[in-house]
Amino acid sequence: MDDCLVVGGGVIGLSLAYELSGRGLRVHVVDRGVLGREASWAGAGILPPARLHRDIEPWDWLRARSHELYPVWSRALLEATGIDNGYRRCGGVYVARSRGEAAALAGLAAHFRQHQIEFQRLDQPQLAECEPALTLGMASGRLKAVYFAPDEAQLRNPRHLQALAAACRQRGVRLSEGVPVRGVRRNSGRLIAVETDAGPLFAANFAIASGAWTDRLLQMVGIPSGIRPVRGQMVLFRCPDRPLRRIINEGSRYLVARDDGFVLAGSSEEDAGFDKSTTPGVLNDLEQMARDLVPALRQAPVQQTWAGLRPGSIDGLPYIGRIGSLENAFVAAGHFRSGLHLAPATALVISDLICRQPVEIDLTAFRLTRG
Template identity: 40%
Template sequence: MRVLVIGGGVIGLLSAYQLADAGLEVQVLDQGDVGREASWAGGGIVSPLYPWRYSPAVTALAHWSQDFYPQLGERLLAESGIDPEVHVTGLYWLDLEDEDEALAWAKREGRPLTAVDIQSVYRAVPPLGPGFSHAVYMPGVANVRNPRLLKSLREALQRMPNVTLLENAKATGFVREAERVVGVSTESGELRADRVVVAAGAWSGGLLASLGLQLPVKPMKGEMILFKCAEDFLPRMVLAKGRYAIPRRDGHILVGSTLEDVGFDKTPTQEALDSLRASAIELLPALADAEVVKHWAGLRPGSPEGIPYIGPVPGFEGLWLNCGHFRNGLVLAPASCQLLADLLLGREPIIDPAPYAPAVRGGSL
């Protein structure tokens, strides 16, 4: 079976990796360089920011992925020589307004989230700013260094003889024979396949519109800043008022993020930089004297309730989706791509696929 994956972010690359690992011939098509959009721009926390606020559909994917990430990191390091740096630090949520709901969710789901004494937080995270009064903590939460994850995936795919990466090649529409989708058209001609998987992030809706399908996935801008600190400056991830600080192993600290509905404009703004820097200094006052190494923006694939579309599209034989992950593409990628591969290959799915199944009603998905 030949499969064409449209989109070279973490969802597209990991989908290709899973399918190629099962022996399929896979091509990955990206309108730019692979791994340079939302997947590259995110923070890489291997958890939804507030997991108890999401639907069970998101929770099911998140739990499977969180448990799988450490072994994925080890496997990719072995196969590519590039370490994605899956870094288990744990995560403190500070001054939550819905702490009771968070703890009830954790008890119901069997996740190790507990209320902790604030003084123990200040002992564990010495640079934390003053004034916080209560906290909850989950010890096993990791972050992945997403640019390295994408480089590792790209390298692993390039070493597979049944994978072809086609970069800077834009899909402009679909090739159809009767009711079946048999490929895509590009500026350089047609590419044909037995299955076409749309994993184009925020661009998925525009591509599917060429088939008369309306997919409620749209770009949602987010901005981040990166500081350089000592390697041992921040031992744990911390999150307060919707803003978070993530330590990398080498001392870099990511602080994010903003959320704006401004179409496909991903120009970083001074307003966002000032807002993020203020949040960073409130969380970690020593960052007032730290160098801002970089400031950037990316476009998340916004979708209703953040529930991705995973599976075949009814009435369009050969067309499959794995898109619409909103803020949680990196979090949900391992489970989403495993589920896609299970369904496409006719295997027993890792979780119930029903919540993610695309359904066409009046031209809308």
């Protein structure tokens, strides 16, 4: 019998399987579709700066611990699989084009200061050096404030998912695609099996990491959560030269330059149920935002557009921990806009719970029954 059955092969489920198998456990991951093709594929792969320090809150610990683990995991995945997941500490520029955005950036600067995260406010010559593509905006007075955080990083998430899956296979993890979990079998305080079209799958422990679809499974054990899909749309530009060096953040929207010239523009936050269509209005807004901020993108053709469903929660925090009073069932879902970033630390925490080891943080803020 498997030590753990993981439902959902997105970044959360695969990171958990990677960590558990590294600790010597027998793991089976089942996904109703193709591994790593939902939100984890659709995301931008931005890893905002974060830093571990004393007296850190659990949410900031998740971010900071993950931030610390990413270079380590990326190196280990490259060595084990030969797949470069595109982890780069490229730095992030934060821009404000209105007074409201400038005030929000002042708040962000206070957060950076409190968490001892390196940053600086840039004047025009400094911006010209840091990110030349934006200097026109500053010279024309359209940029009211600009900050730079050198510790922001990026990941090519589709490649990261491939690397995780390959490393899991090497470690003996069973990865099953096209296997929707349709029900659960329980016996007093334990889950015994999950029901699939091919019959029940038994395991000693179960982890539910099914992203935006998690609430459906939790309802089967009688513990509904606040997890709901929040659609995000993306535009990918193809550029002959590399027009940007850094990640550019403006409020909740951003531009991410890949090494090979592609530039991603994202994203929206929409309540559209489980509909993954793109819409002309949102795509046009994203294109315009990108081309206004970076004039070099005005000639760049759009290569591809897509949408993904983030697993939203009632308060933006994930659900991480035991499922109700079930002693062998755990949830890791609802990571909203930060699931790619938070995956390694989430995997550590759930692995500690499954291995009955002390967890490094208080999980109260992430319990299912809050709100």
